[in-house]
Amino acid sequence: MFSYLELVELPNGDIVLQRSDDDGEPLVVISFSEESRQFMAVPPLEVARAMIQAGIQVASESPDIAIEEEIEGEEDLLDSTVSNKTVH
Template identity: 60%
Template sequence: MSASLLEIVDLGDGEIVLQHADDDSEPLVTIRFSDESRMYMMENSLEVAKAMIQAGIQAVAVLAEQGEAEAEASPESPRILH
């Protein structure tokens, strides 16, 4: 994935998206909050979405590190995904 500027946009209908700032492509991530959850969060749904996106990015980084470590530990064994 090429480096580009990303933005988090609150669409105002309970949906918050992470998208490329410089084009009109499909959002990378969509978070949709129900009316009930938006009432519970009051005006903080954007902050919650930011935290969710950050946690997802951190999880991907950890998984990537684990995958690299496994690849270094056994470079000759094939990886099989069922």
């Protein structure tokens, strides 16, 4: 069973990767300092998206990292189904 993932920017500025159908704890939390935000040429949500995609790619290519079967194939889902949200 596939579940959709979404990147959500929280009111405190943290960006979380979570399953869209789950109110549980996020899979990943990314926090950027105010200083790092000043150097970004693109919105923090786009930087977080690139970070998540790079992490999934590296993890899927490394034979030393065990990936749950459920996570396999979600790299493609992340490209096509991650919705960007800002929650206020």
